[in-house]
Amino acid sequence: MSNKYLLGVFHDEHDMIHAAKALKKSKIVIHDIYTPFPVHGLDQYLDIKPTRLPVVTLVAGTTGLVLALLFQYWVSVIDWPINVGGKPFNSFAAFIPVAFEITVLFGAFITVFAFLMRSKLAPVFSSGIMHSGATQDKFVIALAVKDASFDTQNTSKTLADLGASEVSIREVK
Amino acid sequence: MSEVVSRLRKPLVSKDRTYTEVSDDVLSVIEKPPGHLWKICISISASLLLMGIIVVGYQVSTGIGTWGLNKTIGWSWDITNFVFWVGIGHAGTLISAILLLFRQKWRTSINRAAEAMTIIAVMCAGIYPIIHMGRPWLAHWVFPYPNTRSLWLNFRSPLLWDVFAISTYFSVSAVFWYIGLIPDLANMRDRAKTPLKKRILTIVSLGWSGSHRTWHRYEMLCLILAGLATPLVVSVHTIVSMDFATSIIPGWHATIFPPYFVAGAVFSGFAMVLTLLIILRKVMNFEHYITASHIEAMCKVLLCTGMLVGLAYGTEFFIAWYSGNQYERFVFLNRAFGPYAWAYWTMVVCNVFIPQFFWLKSVRNNLVIVFIISIFVNIGMWFERFVIITTSLHRDFLPSSWAMFSPTWVEICTFIGSFGLFFTLFFLFVRFLPAIAISEVKTVLNYAKHKDHHE
Numbered sequence: 017m018s019n020k021y022l023l024g025v026f027h028d029e030h031d032m033i034h035a036a037k038a039l040k041k042s043k044i045v046i047h048d049i050y051t052p053f054p055v056h057g058l059d060q061y062l063d064i065k066p067t068r069l070p071v072v073t074l075v076a077g078t079t080g081l082v083l084a085l086l087f088q089y090w091v092s093v094i095d096w097p098i099n100v101g102g103k104p105f106n107s108f109a110a111f112i113p114v115a116f117e118i119t120v121l122f123g124a125f126i127t128v129f130a131f132l133m134r135s136k137l138a139p140v141f142s143s144g145i146m147h148s149g150a151t152q153d154k155f156v157i158a159l160a161v162k163d164a165s166f167d168t169q170n171t172s173k174t175l176a177d178l179g180a181s182e183v184s185i186r187e188v189k
Numbered sequence: 190m191s192e193v194v195s196r197l198r199k200p201l202v203s204k205d206r207t208y209t210e211v212s213d214d215v216l217s218v219i220e221k222p223p224g225h226l227w228k229i230c231i232s233i234s235a236s237l238l239l240m241g242i243i244v245v246g247y248q249v250s251t252g253i254g255t256w257g258l259n260k261t262i263g264w265s266w267d268i269t270n271f272v273f274w275v276g277i278g279h280a281g282t283l284i285s286a287i288l289l290l291f292r293q294k295w296r297t298s299i300n301r302a303a304e305a306m307t308i309i310a311v312m313c314a315g316i317y318p319i320i321h322m323g324r325p326w327l328a329h330w331v332f333p334y335p336n337t338r339s340l341w342l343n344f345r346s347p348l349l350w351d352v353f354a355i356s357t358y359f360s361v362s363a364v365f366w367y368i369g370l371i372p373d374l375a376n377m378r379d380r381a382k383t384p385l386k387k388r389i390l391t392i393v394s395l396g397w398s399g400s401h402r403t404w405h406r407y408e409m410l411c412l413i414l415a416g417l418a419t420p421l422v423v424s425v426h427t428i429v430s431m432d433f434a435t436s437i438i439p440g441w442h443a444t445i446f447p448p449y450f451v452a453g454a455v456f457s458g459f460a461m462v463l464t465l466l467i468i469l470r471k472v473m474n475f476e477h478y479i480t481a482s483h484i485e486a487m488c489k490v491l492l493c494t495g496m497l498v499g500l501a502y503g504t505e506f507f508i509a510w511y512s513g514n515q516y517e518r519f520v521f522l523n524r525a526f527g528p529y530a531w532a533y534w535t536m537v538v539c540n541v542f543i544p545q546f547f548w549l550k551s552v553r554n555n556l557v558i559v560f561i562i563s564i565f566v567n568i569g570m571w572f573e574r575f576v577i578i579t580t581s582l583h584r585d586f587l588p589s590s591w592a593m594f595s596p597t598w599v600e601i602c603t604f605i606g607s608f609g610l611f612f613t614l615f616f617l618f619v620r621f622l623p624a625i626a627i628s629e630v631k632t633v634l635n636y637a638k639h640k641d642h643h644e
Contacts, residue, residue, distance in 0.1 A: 052208055052376070053631040054404040067406045073413050091333065091341040100345055113350040113428055117357040120421045124361045124414055128368065131410045132395070135403040137371070141396030148379040150399040151372065153208035 020161035021047060022168060023147060024175035025154050025182040029055050032155035035178035036061040039157070044171065047160040050150035072130040073123045080122025084115040143188055161185070201295055201633045204477040208631050212376055215625045218473050220380070223620060226472060231620075234612035241606015245320060248599050253323055255599040261592035262582045266600045267317045268432075269574040270607060273457070274314035275355065275429055276450075276570065279422055280458025281307025282362060285369070286418035289411065295486060297629040298478040302469060302619070303462050304366045309614040310461070311359045313607045318351075320603070347431040354428040358421055365414045368407075371397050372628040426454040433577065440520040440581035443508065449501035456494035456540070457570035463487050463563040465615065467556055469624060478625050481554055488553040491566065495544035498573075502537065516586070524580045528593060532576050539569020 026032035033055065039046055040061045049058055088111040092098075097105045132138060147156045157175070161168060172183045206214070248255045258265060281303040288296040319325045331352045333342050342349050375397035378390035397403070430450035433441035443449075463484065470479040509521040524533045543565045546552045553559065579594050618624070 049401040050399040051401060051404065052399060053372070053628040054408050055401070058401050059405060062401060064402060064405055067409045069406060069409050069413060073417070077417075087333070088344045092344055096339070096341050098343065100343055103345055107345045110345040113347075113424070113431075114344055114353045116424055117350075117353040117421075120361060120417050120424075121357045124364060124417050127410060127413055128364055131368075131406055135400075135406055137395040137397060137403070139392040139395055142391045144396055144398045144400070145375075145379075146398055151376040151379045151397070152212050156399075 019188050021146065021186045021188065022159045022161055022166075022171060022175070023182075023184050023186055024157040024159075024178070024180035025147060025149065025184070026157070026179060027154065027181050028179070029155050031179040032157060033057065035175065035180065036157060038178055039159075039174075042174070044159060044174075047158045048146075050146050050154075050156040050158065052150060052152050052154070055155070069127055069131060069134075073127045076126035077119045077123030081115055081119040083122075084118035085111060088114060146186055146188075158186075199482055201298070201480070202477055202630065203480045206477070206634060208634070211630055211634065212380070212627055214474070214478070215373075215623045215627050215630075216377060216380060219377075219620060219623065220382075227616065227620060231613065231616045234609050234616060237605055237609025238613045239609070240602060241609050244599055244602040244606055245316070248320065248603070249325060253321065255597060257595050257597045257600060259592050259594070261585050261590045262579060262594045264582065265575070265579050265594045266596050266604065267321050269571065269578050270604055271314050271317035272429055272450075272574040272578075273571050274310045274317075274607065274611075276426065276454035276457045276574075277461045278307040278310040278314070278358075278362075278458060279426060279451070279454035280462045281305070281310075282358075282418050282422040283455055283458065284462070285365065286415040286422065289415040290419060294633045295483055297633050298475075298625050299462070299466060299483055299487075300629070301366075301369065301622075301626045302466060302624045304362065304369070305615065305618045305622075305624075306462060306465060307362050307458075308359065308366060309611055309618070310458075311355065311362065312614070313611050315355065315359070316603075316607060316610075347428065347435045350428045351432060354425045358425045361414070361418060361421060365411075365418055368410065368414065369626055369629075370622065371395060372399070372407075373623045373626065375399065376627055377623070423451055426450045433581075438581050439514070439516040440524070440577065443505065445501060445504055445508070449498070449505075452494050452497035452501065453570060453573060456491065456498050457567065459487055459490050459494065460563045460566035460570065463491070463559060464567060467560045467563070469619065473619065473624065475625060478630060481556075484556065484559055485550075485553045488547045488559060491563075492544050492547040495540055495547075495566070499537075499541035502541065520581055520584065523584055524576060527580065527584070529576065529580045529583070532572050533580070536569050536572040536576050539565045540573060543569070 024035065026035065029051070032049070032051075036046060036049060036058060046062055049055075049062065089106060092107070092111075093105045099105075103110075136144065146158055147154060150156045157180070159171060160166075168185070175183050202211075256265075256267065281300075284296050284303040285300040285307075288300075319328050322328060330336075331342070331349065371394055374390055374394035378387060378394045381387040381390055427447040427450065430446035434443060434446035436442060466479055466487075467484065470476050506521050506525075509517040512518075524530070543562055546558070546562060552562075583593060584591055
């Protein structure tokens with residue numbers, strides 16, 4: 017399956033923001049915007065909901081904490097209790113440092129994997145790259161060309177009128 | 190379009206640069222073949238590394254009896270060097286995580302190099318405990334895995350906490366650093382001239398497109414990782430200090446150790462960041478990115494943490510007297526006036542007195558003096574760990590056990606070898622990866638400026 021996108025390439029981020037605003041006003045759905053650095057305030061034009069990554073971190077971190085505490089308790093009290101210097105088998109306070117480290121480890125790694133999966137980032141992907149300038153100095157608005165009803169000619173003109181220095185079609189597999 | 194520039198706020202990038210020029214400035218250095226200077230530097234550091242590898246091979250095959258340790262002093266240079274390197278790592282996380290949470294925008298041009306320093310320093314640190322095990326091929330025994338010995342670990346031991354703290358710290362820092370690199374790797378990919386380069390960079394940049402939907406999550410991810418790394422970095426040196434503080438050795442058994450060690454770690458780490466960045470900005474022409482005000486800000490951090498460390502030295506003495514414990518009193522008097530007094534006073538002079546010069550703006554703005562002071566702090570912080578470890582051990586409870594420590598050539602060569610590893614990896618980093626976070630610097634390019642737009 018291949019998807020077609022109409023790209024409007026801007027040199028200036030303010031022109032791009034202005035164009036995104038205008039497109040939104042004329043009810044043209046923007047597929048995505050590609051920028052060399054995070055440009056704030058675009059979410060309203062793309063209808064982006066707040067990310068749920070913090071929830072992932074909370075769940076992952078809590079899981080790590082509980083698993084680490086249970087494991088240390090199981091090892092030290094149930095599976096193979098060893099008397100170390102007369103300390104109680106359940107030396108709960110001594111289990112906290114390792115439990116904390118595992119909390120952080122789980123929280124960080126699972127959040128990173130969730131991010132990579134959700135954003136479709138992996139060593140095998142390169143098909144999502146729209147424009148090679150978008151990682152350096154270009155600001156690219158991509159509109160999805162879904163079917164014949166999409167008026168490519170007129171929309172291209174609108175993009176050019178809004179200040180796009182280059183308007184092109186890109187097919188993505 | 191007219192431009193309004195603030196007169197009160199200094200721009201973070203001191204020269205007018207376009208987005209392309211930022212990429213050019215940072216990437217052109219690594220896109221062309223290496224210069225002579227780099228070749229000379231890497232040759233020297235790789236030679237030292239090679240010497241280190243040979244010496245490590247010798248001591249592992251012969252046994253750690255090749256060290257100068259004796260029955261009284263069971264820890265000395267090995268643990269001193271371990272704590273020294275771990276401490277150095279802390280500044281990188283402080284800059285990348287804590288300053289991110291505090292929204293200190295000046296961090297953007299120094300965080301990449303500082304984080305690389307963190308990861309490399311933790312690698313250098315890891316060598317020492319692994320060699321100290323004596324049988325490093327059994328190093329995996331420190332991790333809890335089901336094994337034929339049917340034994341678990343002693344989770345009450347601070348040395349085991351250390352294993353978890355250091356390995357978590359290393360892996361989380363490495364991931365945080367790599368996540369930060371992805372947009373810049375994508376920039377390198379899109380500029381790559383040769384197919385091989387392009388292919389490698391396509392793989393490592395994970396198909397980054399610069400999508401706003403991704404950026405939106407990416408920024409949240411960085412914030413979350415910073416939020417996790419901040420308590421993590423504090424926990425690491427806290428746990429390192431507990432290797433000492435949970436023992437009953439006078440001079441070690443003190444509740445002040447965790448904050449004292451964390452302050453010391455930040456102090457030593459910032460000194461090493463200054464040492465490296467003053468050279469880096471000169472050699473790689475990054476003067477407009479790592480500006481005089483960056484150096485000045487780091488000098489202020491050094492001044493502040495230096496005084497925190499000084500306060501800790503004073504508090505230790507006070508508590509030793511106030512505790513009424515004769516052994517504590519003896520250990521501290523012995524530190525200041527005993528056979529290792531030279532090491533103690535080297536530490537105090539380097540860490541407490543010399544950084545006081547940073548009160549003067551003229552000193553903070555003089556790169557040569559800043560560089561020299563940063564070296565003094567590096568030396569002073571090494572001596573701090575040596576003083577804590579060796580002086581507390583060398584006067585045992587029984588005077589018949591009293592001993593002195595002198596390092597053997599094996600220990601000295603291993604220490605030099607760890608510097609070889611540190612600089613080799615750092616030079617490889619500046620050669621093959623962008624030493625400045627390009628996409629982050631682009632966000633602060635217009636700091637203190639405002640372009641007037643008419644809509």
